[in-house]
Amino acid sequence: xxxxxxxxxxxxxxxxxxxxxxxxxxxxxxxxxxxxxxxxxxxxxxxxxxxxxxxxxxxxxxxxxxxxxxxxxxxxxxxxxxxxxxxxxxxxxxxxxxxxxxxxxxxxxxxxxxxxxxxxxxxxxxxxxxxxxxxxxxxxxxxxxxxxxxxxxxxxxxxxxxxxxxxxxxxxxxxxxxxxxxxxxxxxxxxxxxxxxxxxxxxxxxxxxxxxxxxxxxxxxxxxxxxxxxxxxxxxxxxxxxxxxxxxxxxxxxxxxxxxxxxxxxxxxxxxxxxxxxxxxxxxxxxxxxxxxxxxxxxxxxxxxxx
Numbered sequence: 001x002x003x004x005x006x007x008x009x010x011x012x013x014x015x016x017x018x019x020x021x022x023x024x025x026x027x028x029x030x031x032x033x034x035x036x037x038x039x040x041x042x043x044x045x046x047x048x049x050x051x052x053x054x055x056x057x058x059x060x061x062x063x064x065x066x067x068x069x070x071x072x073x074x075x076x077x078x079x080x081x082x083x084x085x086x087x088x089x090x091x092x093x094x095x096x097x098x099x100x101x102x103x104x105x106x107x108x109x110x111x112x113x114x115x116x117x118x119x120x121x122x123x124x125x126x127x128x129x130x131x132x133x134x135x136x137x138x139x140x141x142x143x144x145x146x147x148x149x150x151x152x153x154x155x156x157x158x159x160x161x162x163x164x165x166x167x168x169x170x171x172x173x174x175x176x177x178x179x180x181x182x183x184x185x186x187x188x189x190x191x192x193x194x195x196x197x198x199x200x201x202x203x204x205x206x207x208x209x210x211x212x213x214x215x216x217x218x219x220x221x222x223x224x225x226x227x228x229x230x231x232x233x234x235x236x237x238x239x240x241x242x243x244x245x246x247x248x249x250x251x252x253x254x255x256x257x258x259x260x261x262x263x264x265x266x267x268x269x270x271x272x273x274x275x276x277x278x279x280x281x282x283x284x285x286x287x288x289x290x291x292x293x294x295x296x297x298x299x300x301x302x303x304x305x306x307x
């Protein structure tokens with residue numbers, strides 16, 4: 001199981017641990033945010049002179065990436081610290097890693113409070129080690145084709161905070177190359193925790209996540225989600241999922257669903273099979289607990305497909 005969690009004895013860059021997805025990309029520019037002590041009038045070029053807000057760092061990073069051909073193929077970095085910043089992003093940083101460092105109370109991640117959706121194309125944004133909480137009811141992230149290449153590593157998505165409950169953690173429509181890996185999804189999101197909607201979802205990877213206490217489905221793949229190009233079919237593997245309804249609900253019947261451990265509170269379907277929906281021909285090694293029993297899905301099949 002891959003991991004991106006920080007630990008001792010790791011290589012550092014300017015005192016910041018660098019390993020796995022935390023490895024700094026040195027091709028582009030680097031910016032710093034400290035929501036407590038920073039100022040958006042600073043240069044943002046060091047933790048001695050950090051920006052105060054993440055939106056300011058996003059603005060400056062995007063200007064940098066767009067300023068000339070010597071930047072277009074580069075990747076920038078934003079090092080982000082915040083106890084709890086309230087900011088609903090409408091623009092993401094293109095070709096940029098947002099790496100959460102520092103802490104928020106007992107959490108080893110900065111906290112960003114808001115609902116995030118972009119109306120402009122900024123591709124290739126990667127979130128690393130950031131905690132997301134709701135500011136108002138609704139989805140934490142709404143992604144479209146504007147957001148192709150969005151990735152989340154080692155992040156936490158919180159379903160309910162201070163009596164505010166989010167609908168979904170992530171909702172997509174025609175978003176390619178989405179990666180969600182080694183993240184925690186905590187609390188009773190009222191709708192599906194991860195909802196993959198209609199359109200091209202090629203290259204989807206949902207891997208090594210912990211999804212618990214969702215009030216509806218865990219991972220839902222809409223029937224008209226497509227996986228048509230070179231980026232390949234979706235992969236849902238090695239997740240631990242505990243929700244009230246269907247744990248993995250691949251209505252599209254197009255994703256590889258492998259080695260997941262799934263627990264449903266529902267007693268739906270014969271033998272609990274209604275708690276897990278996927279294409280048998282694309283499944284292997286999934287363990288399901290539902291309706292008072294635990295079983296593997298798929299079961300052993302003969303070559304002709306009969307039990």
